[in-house]
Amino acid sequence: SAVISQKPSRDICQRGTSLTIQCQVDSQVTMMFWYRQQPGQSLTLIATANQGSEATYESGFVIDKFPISRPNLTFSTLTVSNMSPEDSSIYLCSVEKGMNTEAFFGQGTRLTVV
């Protein structure tokens, strides 16, 4: 298994500002992902966080808006930049220890933009 710690667990931010969300795993993992879950909706994959290289973004998500870092095999950050109320969502970190194996999810970061 893998235990994931996400920080912060929730935040209320002013529009136009940026928030960086941290994802720390208790063991080395191969794959790390970031998801967004808008209110009442399912999860949408934002990007795959690649260790030592640029993240791979899904259609509709860009690096300027959601820069991602992954400096090692246990840690990643997602920044939500220049926030607007439409960015109010839960952001979740997910990890897999091997390619296409069981995924583990953090508890999520509940972001409210006012």
Added chain:
Amino acid sequence: DAKTTQPNSMESNEEEPVHLPCNHSTISGTDYIHWYRQLPSQGPEYVIHGLTSNVNNRMASLAIAEDRKSSTLILHRATLRDAAVYYCILRRYGGSQGNLIFGKGTKLSVKP
């Protein structure tokens, strides 16, 4: 990714079995069938997965149709803690095609 179709919601009584259906008529030979669930205010958790044969684990059973165009997640005795959104996902192993892509899922309510 091949798509799945699930009922929006289902109800069950506590202590009774629950059969959650999933249709995936465009499944390919290399697609695995995965199930995850999301309890209220939590991240999703893995439930079970399979390719062709039925699978059992401590949480549930997965029954896969012979033509693989549908599957059923079986909770043998529903408890209140099983109230969650259940997602049926097809994963084509290998690179980005294997990424978990969530649909709308089935919201399961369990009545005492």
